[in-house]
Each structure stands twice: as C-alpha cells, then as structure tokens.
Amino acid sequence: MENINYDLLIENMIGKTVERPNKNTNGTLSGHAAGEPFEKNVYHYLKDKYPQNIYKQYEFLNDLYLKNPLKITAEQRYALFDSPTILFLLSRGKDATEKWDPLNIFEEKQNDTADILFHKNGYFELIDVKTRNLSKNAQAPNIISSYKLAQACSIMIDNNEFNTFSLNYIEIDWVDSQQILTCKNAHHANIFKSNPEDLYINWAAAMQIQFHVCDIRQNWEDSPKDWAYCYIRNFVYSAKHRCDEMLQKYVKPFEKYLETYSSIAASPQSPYGIK
Amino acid sequence: MENINYDLLIENMIGKTVERPNKNTNGTLSGHAAGEPFEKNVYHYLKDKYPQNIYKQYEFLNDLYLKNPLKITAEQRYALFDSPTILFLLSRGKDATEKWDPLNIFEEKQNDTADILFHKNGYFELIDVKTRNLSKNAQAPNIISSYKLAQACSIMIDNNEFNTFSLNYIEIDWVDSQQILTCKNAHHANIFKSNPEDLYINWAAAMQIQFHVCDIRQNWEDSPKDWAYCYIRNFVYSAKHRCDEMLQKYVKPFEKYLETYSSIAASPQSPYGIK
Numbered sequence: 001m002e003n004i005n006y007d008l009l010i011e012n013m014i015g016k017t018v019e020r021p022n023k024n025t026n027g028t029l030s031g032h033a034a035g036e037p038f039e040k041n042v043y044h045y046l047k048d049k050y051p052q053n054i055y056k057q058y059e060f061l062n063d064l065y066l067k068n069p070l071k072i073t074a075e076q077r078y079a080l081f082d083s084p085t086i087l088f089l090l091s092r093g094k095d096a097t098e099k100w101d102p103l104n105i106f107e108e109k110q111n112d113t114a115d116i117l118f119h120k121n122g123y124f125e126l127i128d129v130k131t132r133n134l135s136k137n138a139q140a141p142n143i144i145s146s147y148k149l150a151q152a153c154s155i156m157i158d159n160n161e162f163n164t165f166s167l168n169y170i171e172i173d174w175v176d177s178q179q180i181l182t183c184k185n186a187h188h189a190n191i192f193k194s195n196p197e198d199l200y201i202n203w204a205a206a207m208q209i210q211f212h213v214c215d216i217r218q219n220w221e222d223s224p225k226d227w228a229y230c231y232i233r234n235f236v237y238s239a240k241h242r243c244d245e246m247l248q249k250y251v252k253p254f255e256k257y258l259e260t261y262s263s264i265a266a267s268p269q270s271p272y273g274i275k
Numbered sequence: 276m277e278n279i280n281y282d283l284l285i286e287n288m289i290g291k292t293v294e295r296p297n298k299n300t301n302g303t304l305s306g307h308a309a310g311e312p313f314e315k316n317v318y319h320y321l322k323d324k325y326p327q328n329i330y331k332q333y334e335f336l337n338d339l340y341l342k343n344p345l346k347i348t349a350e351q352r353y354a355l356f357d358s359p360t361i362l363f364l365l366s367r368g369k370d371a372t373e374k375w376d377p378l379n380i381f382e383e384k385q386n387d388t389a390d391i392l393f394h395k396n397g398y399f400e401l402i403d404v405k406t407r408n409l410s411k412n413a414q415a416p417n418i419i420s421s422y423k424l425a426q427a428c429s430i431m432i433d434n435n436e437f438n439t440f441s442l443n444y445i446e447i448d449w450v451d452s453q454q455i456l457t458c459k460n461a462h463h464a465n466i467f468k469s470n471p472e473d474l475y476i477n478w479a480a481a482m483q484i485q486f487h488v489c490d491i492r493q494n495w496e497d498s499p500k501d502w503a504y505c506y507i508r509n510f511v512y513s514a515k516h517r518c519d520e521m522l523q524k525y526v527k528p529f530e531k532y533l534e535t536y537s538s539i540a541a542s543p544q545s546p547y548g549i550k
Contacts, residue, residue, distance in 0.1 A: 147524075147525060150525070150529060154528075204480075204482060205479075205481065206479050206480065207479060207525075229535070229536040230536070232529050232532045232533070233532075233536055236526050236529050236530065236533060239521050239525040240522075242521065243518040243521055243522060246517065246518055247515075247518060249422075250425070250482075253429075254425060254429065254511050257429060257432060257507045258507070258508055258511060260432075261505075261507075
C-alpha cells in the first residue's frame with residue numbers, strides 16, 4: 001500500500017536548488033545543517049500535493065489533541081490512537097503528553113521517528129529525508145534506532161498488526177556550487193522492502209541502523225509479518241555478535257593487567273605504594 | 276609536573292567575549308560550533324605566554340617531520356618519538372605518515388587526541404577545550420575514547436613510562452547575549468588526578484568517556500602507575516557490564532519471538548508463507 005507517488009517526488013526534487021545555509025561565514029557545511037532546506041522543500045512539495053494528509057510528526061499530534069479537547073490525561077490522549085504500533089512510534093512521553101495544552105503545543109524534537117508523515121484512513125507513511133554532499137565520501141547516515149525498530153516489530157507481532165504503516169527514506173544528493181546547493185539526484189526506499197539481513201547496526205553510534213538510501217536493496221518478497229520476525233532475529237544476532245566482539249576487543253587483551261594489579265596490590269612489599 | 280599555570284589561564288578567560296559564529300542566520304547554536312572561537316582564544320593566550328612550547332597537535336607533527344627531512348619512511352618518522360605512549364597518542368596512521376611531505380603537510384583532524392599541546396624536555400601536556408552553553412542543560416561532552424585511553428595505559432605499563440604526559444581539559448562556560456558570547460566561568464581538570472572509578476563510559480556514544488570538567492573530582496593521590504592499572508580494571512568492568520546490560524535489554528526480551536519464528540518457519544503448514 002503506497003499513497004505517495006515517490007517517483008514523482010524524486011523527479012520533482014532533481015535540479016532543485018537551495019541557498020547555502022551559512023553562506024555568509026563560508027564555514028564547514030555539515031550534512032545535517034545543509035539538509036534542512038531540502039527537507040523543507042520535500043515537505044512543501046508533499047503538502048501541496050496532499051494537503052489533507054501531510055503533517056510534520058508534531059503537527060499530527062497537535063492536530064489530534066486539539067480536535068479532542070475533552071481528552072486531557074495522558075491515558076485518554078494515548079487512547080486516541082487506534083494502533084499500538086503507531087502510538088509507540090509517534091507519541092511523546094507521558095509527562096509531555098499530560099502537560100500538552102492548546103497554549104503549550106508540541107514543537108519539533110530531534111528524536112522524533114519521522115520528519116514528515118502521510119496519514120489516510122488509519123494508514124501512515126512515515127518519511128525521513130537524508131541529505132548527502134556528493135563531494136564528500138561520508139559515512140552512511142543514521143536511519144532509525146535498531147532497538148526502537150525491534151520494539152515496533154514486537155508490538156506489531158503482539159497485536160497482529162502488519163498493515164498500518166511504512167517507514168520511508170528519501171536521499172537527496174547535492175553539490176555545492178558557489179552559494180547554491182543543487183540536488184543532483186534523489187532516491188526512495190521503504191525499509192520493509194529491504195532484507196532485514198542487509199541492515200547494518202552501528203552499536204557504537206547509539207545502535208542506529210545506517211545505510212545510504214541509494215544502496216539498500218528493495219527485494220523483500222515475503223509478508224510484513226515475516227519481515228518483523230526476521231528483523232528481530234537479526235537484531236538479536238547482531239546484539240550477541242557485538243557482545244562477543246566487545247569481549248574479544250575490550251576485555252581479553254586487558255585481562256593480564258588485572259592479574260598483575262591484584263598481585264601487586266595484594267603484596268605487602270608492593271613497590272608501587274598501592275594501598 | 277605542570278608547566279602551564281591553569282589558574283592564570285582560567286582567570287584570563289573569564290569575561291572574554293567572542294562573536295556568535297552564525298549571527299547572520301540566527302540559527303541554532305550547537306555546542307561545538309560555538310566553541311571554536313573560545314578554543315582559538317585559549318590557544319592564542321597560551322601561544323603568547325609559551326611561544327616555544329605551544330602547538331596544535333598537527334603543528335607539532337609538521338614541525339617534527341620538517342626538522343628531520345632525511346627521515347622519510349613511516350618507520351623512520353615514528354622512530355623520532357622518544358616515547359611509545361606519545362607516539363600512540365599523537366602520530367597519524369602509517370599511510371598518512373608515509374605520504375607526508377613539506378608540500379603536503381598535516382591539517383587539523385577531528386579525532387586528534389588534543390586541541391593543543393605543550394611540549395618541553397620530552398614532557399607533554401595535552402589540552403582539550405570543551406565549551407558549554409550555560410542556558411542549556413546539555414549532556415556531558417565527549418572527553419576521550421575510553422578504548423584509546425585503555426590502550427595508552429597498557430603502553431605506559433608495558434614500557435614503564437609514567438611521567439611523559441598529562442591529559443588536561445578546559446571547560447568554558449558561556450552565555451549568549453545578543454550577538455556576543457561571553458565566558459562566565461572556566462574550569463581545568465587533569466584526567467590523571469581524577470579517580471578512574473568516577474569516569475563514566477558511554478558505550479553507545481563511540482565508547483567515549485563523558486563528564487563536565489567542573490564536576491570531575493581531582494582527588495587521586497596514588498601514583499600514575501596505580502592510575503593506569505586502576506583505569507584498565509575499570510574499563511574492563513565497564514565493558515563486561517555493558518555486555519550484561521545488552522543481553523538483558525536487547526536479547527532476552529526478544530528471544531521468545533525467535534522460538535515462534537523457528538516453529539512457524541519449520542512448519543509445512545505455515546500460514547505465513549515463510550519458505
């Protein structure tokens with residue numbers, strides 16, 4: 001199920017230009033800082049095309065709570081979500097949800113799951129925009145927390161709920177020509193069309209899944225339920241593998257010093273003054 | 276052994292102002308971007324005061340290789356270091372060291388160990404400047420890779436070399452008033468004067484040691500050799516603890532799904548179409 005025409009979105013983005021965010025200082029341009037104007041561009045294109053369905057994540061929450069002014073506790077507000085998975089992916093913490101009121105609405109938050117979402121008849125397409133400076137050989141960007149995705153998969157399985165959302169990523173490849181950034185190419189991928197075994201988890205980078213959208217194969221042919229199980233299996237294997245690796249690299253080579261330390265520390269003739 | 280008068284440095288920094296780096300765009304000010312001008316400030320103050328002894332890390336390497344033009348292989352250049360620990364902490368990779376030449380000298384690199392170094396008679400004071408926006412309740416900054424420090428400690432022990440360097444951190448606390456950032460307070464800490472058991476390792480953030488310089492106690496009274504042993508013990512404990520935590524949090528809760536998955540996958544009557 002796909003409501004957004006991603007091919008058209010990509011066609012529209014190629015050739016688009018934005019102003020270099022810090023053109024006055026000529027400073028270094030981090031991928032993230034440069035990306036913001038392109039993300040806005042994607043949002044405005046989609047909002048124009050699907051005005052009834054496109055939201056920023058926090059706009060969706062504000063809209064939902066504004067339309068239900070009699071629901072005021074966190075529990076009542078959480079109950080407005082039909083889907084436990086969507087509740088898990090989109091809602092804010094209990095405290096923030098309780099404190100929300102029309103004069104104190106939500107703003108953008110860095111660890112929101114999605115930049116943009118499309119909502120229609122209870123189905124959600126979550127969209128994140130990743131931008132890439134083509135002149136740099138940068139590391140693959142953070143896609144989503146592997147743990148958050150494992151939790152989402154377990155909620156999907158527990159509730160037998162496999163057709164309420166998709167996780168979509170848009171890559172914008174840009175070049176910097178003088179003071180203008182130009183989009184040279186763009187790509188779309190849906191994480192549920194990838195093979196969970198292809199997903200690389202960087203445990204030392206906040207356990208984020210990392211890939212370049214243009215590189216991720218879209219060849220998954222089994223059901224979303226199979227995807228959820230297969231992803232969890234892969235996540236568990238990866239966590240165990242990371243532990244083995246940590247013991248090999250960070251424990252084993254240093255154990256000999258622990259033995260020496262206990263022996264010098266225990267000796268009353270210790271030449272090192274250890275108490 | 277301390278060559279730099281850190282009290283004077285701190286006195287000098289308090290009240291110093293710098294221009295807001297991105298004042299034209301009024302954009303968000305990340306700690307790092309805002310910090311750069313204050314770091315330059317510290318460098319210039321120290322360079323004025325100790326002109327013969329203060330370097331940026333890459334300047335020291337450039338200087339060393341320029342003064343020894345007949346040493347051209349990586350091995351020959353590495354042999355210019357008297358201390359194995361300093362070699363480990365300051366030098367660049369073999370490939371980069373081999374490729375270095377007077378027309379292709381080193382530039383600043385993000386994962387250099389130190390921003391600034393003081394060198395005199397074979398003794399090194401490595402100095403990193405951390406800046407802090409007092410109006411934000413930010414997470415403690417990355418200090419140094421816990422693994423790099425464990426490796427350094429093992430080299431110190433293996434070579435019985437405990438008095439060649441210190442690792443110093445300067446915290447600059449600033450407030451943003453209109454377009455000007457003002458340093459309201461500053462702090463100094465030497466990691467070898469802290470208790471290794473106080474050092475928090477954030478394994479999910481590139482296994483960095485994290486602390487606010489103003490918070491770290493400076494109460495270590497035993498020898499540097501004891502420090503190295505104690506640090507390694509703490510590092511190993513922390514790595515093991517992180518593994519336990521990962522198994523509890525990322526493996527155990529998900530294992531039940533693996534059992535279900537194998538049973539549905541193995542069944543020829545599988546209703547889920549798993550091959």
